[in-house]
Amino acid sequence: MQDWVSASDTIDRALDRAFGPTRSLDASAIAATTDVYFNRTQAIVSHFGDQRVEYALFIRRPVVAACGLMIRWLRNVARERGMSIDVRQVYPEGAWVGAGEPLLYISGSFADLAPLETLLLQRLGPCCVAAHHAYQMAMTLPKVAFLAMEARHCAGFDMQEMMAFAAAVGSEAAKKEGARGFIGNANDATSAFFGRERGLGTMPHALIGYAGSTLRAAEMYREVYTDDPLTILVDYFGQEITDSLAVCRRFPELAARGDLSIRLDTHGGRFLEGLDPQTSYAVLERHTPGTIRRYRSDRELRDLVGTGVSAAAIWRMREALNDAGFMNVRIVASSGFGIEKCTAMADAQAPVDVIGTGSFIPSRWTETYATADIVSYDGVPRVKVGREFLLR
Numbered sequence: 001m002q003d004w005v006s007a008s009d010t011i012d013r014a015l016d017r018a019f020g021p022t023r024s025l026d027a028s029a030i031a032a033t034t035d036v037y038f039n040r041t042q043a044i045v046s047h048f049g050d051q052r053v054e055y056a057l058f059i060r061r062p063v064v065a066a067c068g069l070m071i072r073w074l075r076n077v078a079r080e081r082g083m084s085i086d087v088r089q090v091y092p093e094g095a096w097v098g099a100g101e102p103l104l105y106i107s108g109s110f111a112d113l114a115p116l117e118t119l120l121l122q123r124l125g126p127c128c129v130a131a132h133h134a135y136q137m138a139m140t141l142p143k144v145a146f147l148a149m150e151a152r153h154c155a156g157f158d159m160q161e162m163m164a165f166a167a168a169v170g171s172e173a174a175k176k177e178g179a180r181g182f183i184g185n186a187n188d189a190t191s192a193f194f195g196r197e198r199g200l201g202t203m204p205h206a207l208i209g210y211a212g213s214t215l216r217a218a219e220m221y222r223e224v225y226t227d228d229p230l231t232i233l234v235d236y237f238g239q240e241i242t243d244s245l246a247v248c249r250r251f252p253e254l255a256a257r258g259d260l261s262i263r264l265d266t267h268g269g270r271f272l273e274g275l276d277p278q279t280s281y282a283v284l285e286r287h288t289p290g291t292i293r294r295y296r297s298d299r300e301l302r303d304l305v306g307t308g309v310s311a312a313a314i315w316r317m318r319e320a321l322n323d324a325g326f327m328n329v330r331i332v333a334s335s336g337f338g339i340e341k342c343t344a345m346a347d348a349q350a351p352v353d354v355i356g357t358g359s360f361i362p363s364r365w366t367e368t369y370a371t372a373d374i375v376s377y378d379g380v381p382r383v384k385v386g387r388e389f390l391l392r
Contacts, residue, residue, distance in 0.1 A: 007068070007093035007172040011165070014192035015072050018161070024076035025119070034118040041114045054107040054376040056383075056390040057120070061099050061367050063128035064135050065091040066169040069162060070123035074106070074116065083112045094131075094173035102390055103128070105375075117372050125370030126159070126362065127166040133339060133360040134170030138179040140342040141355070146171070147200055148185035149334065150358040157189070163361050164190035170360070186356070202228070205265075208236040214243035215250060222251070230254055231261040231332055240266060240273045240313075241320045248326045255326045261354070263332040264309045264317060272313035280305035280312035284348060287315050291348045303344035309335045311348035318351040332356060338363070 031039050045051070067089055078085045085108035091097050103124070106113065138146060150163040164185055171181035171194075185191055187199040203221055211217035218232050232247050234240045244262045254260040266272050271280065284292050284305060291311075295301045305312045314333060321329050330353040337345075338359035345352060362368050375383045375390050383390055 007066075007169045010195040011068065011093070011168050011172065011193055014168075014190075015068055015165075017192055018190075019069075019072040019076060024073060024080055027081065030077070030115050030119065034115045038114045038117055042111050045111045045114065050109050050111045051378045052107060053110045053113065053374045053378075054105055055113065055117070055372045056102040056375045057104050057106065057124060057370060057372045058100055058102050058390065059097075059125055059128055059368075059370045061129070062132065063097050063103075064131040064170050064173055065089070065093055065095045065097050065103055066127040066131035066166050067104055067124060068093055068169070069127055069165045070120055071104075073123055074120060077116065078108075081112070084108055085113070094135075094169050094176070096132075096173075097128070100389065103370075105392070107376075110374075110377075121370040121372060123162065125368040126365075127162050127169070128370070129362045129368045130163050130166035130360050131170035131173070133362065134167040134182065135173045136170075136339050137337070137342045137355075137357070137360060138171055138174035138181040139177065140339065140346050141352075142174070142177075142179035144352055145180045145354045146182040147332075147354060147356040148182050148194070148358070148360075149356045150185070150361055151187045151190075153358045153361055160187075161190055163358070164193050167360055168193035183354075202231045203233060205233055205236050208233060213237070214239075215246045218247045218250065229259040229261070231263050233263050233265055235264065235266040235272075238270065238273060240264060240317065242273060244317065244329075245320065245324050245326075248321070248324065248329055255329050258328040258330060260326075261330040261332045262317060262321070263334060263356070264313060265334045266308050266313060267335065268306075268308040271307050272310075272316060275313060275316060277305065280310060280316075283312040283315045283319070286319075288348050294347065295344075299340060300344050303341045304348055309333050309337075311345055311350040314345070314350040314352050315348070330354065 071087055087106050089104040090102055148164055148167040151160045154160040154163055167182050175181045184194045184196050184200040186201045191199045208214055208217040211220055214234055234243045248255045251260055281292055317331055332354040333352045334356035337355045337357040373383055373387050373390055381391050
């Protein structure tokens with residue numbers, strides 16, 4: 001099997017670690033989880049005589065190539081079952097790929113490959129689309145660090161692994177163009193994709209409820225994790241500014257050296273403390289005059305001056321911290337940060353340091369569907385009408 005160009009050595013090593021020699025499905029599991037007509041194709045081809053075929057795999061929308069996870073799984077299956085398979089990846093990992101362009105070609109025994117088609121496509125399309133989204137988000141806010149928080153939105157570990165891998169590939173592509181990209185993720189299992197041994201994160205809202213106050217939650221966390229930087233959620237009691245300043249005053253050393261961060265996660269049902277529509281407009285006028293006059297949709301207007309974590313909310317928090325002398329305290333923002341919201345933040349020059357997001361996960365799953373077509377049988381080019389563009 002031919003090698004391919006990885007997005008980075010870090011991701012390559014993570015794939016090696018994740019996909020050890022036993023990480024695959026046995027023949028019975030593959031037969032049970034693939035589409036039945038592929039099993040029947042295998043039986044018919046085995047009865048009448050096998051041929052060597054070549055598949056072309058593609059996606060109908062622009063994507064970023066993120067094929068490595070699928071290829072590693074295929075490599076394990078081939079090793080376990082003694083299959084002879086060749087893979088030619090047309091685009092290196094992290095490269096932009098146009099709609100319908102073949103991502104890779106796979107050749108081997110028709111009887112061997114037929115049952116794998118369903119499972120290969122499952123591991124290809126979602127990764128490539130999510131990688132494209134992660135790349136776009138990182139490039140939209142190139143000075144901001146991103147934290148991948150995909151796990152809670154995924155339907156099991158297979159999807160979680162695919163989405164973390166995709167974020168890492170898209171991030172590496174953005175880093176090559178000067179963006180900070182994704183600096184880590186929120187769980188240990190897939191942290192190696194981001195070059196880490198452990199996931200990142202400090203506390204959920206539940207801990208603040210348990211502690212009874214935002215300040216007490218910060219104190220409890222610091223007592224147990226004495227050497228860690230501290231990030232505090234501040235929206236639980238609807239007192240984002242009041243509670244942020246209380247924590248800063250309690251830990252002035254952390255605040256001064258930049259080891260204290262305030263995480264804004266205000267939900268869309270209310271404004272940040274002290275804001276309303278009128279004051280939100282005023283905040284943006286103070287810092288980015290004209291931004292509000294350029295908005296292009298109702299969604300963008302909400303992201304700029306609406307409820308939840310808006311650009312106005314981030315600017316207001318920065319004002320309050322600076323006015324109190326806490327210029328080195330960082331702002332972490334989360335809650336619905338997809339491509340559109342990142343674009344609004346960029347336009348408003350929102351002073352956010354880190355964004356936690358799982359919104360690179362495709363929101364329309366139909367756009368993730370990858371397709372495979374056989375383009376040659378025993379070396380003879382042949383493809384269904386309308387797919388001639390797949391021929392080499």
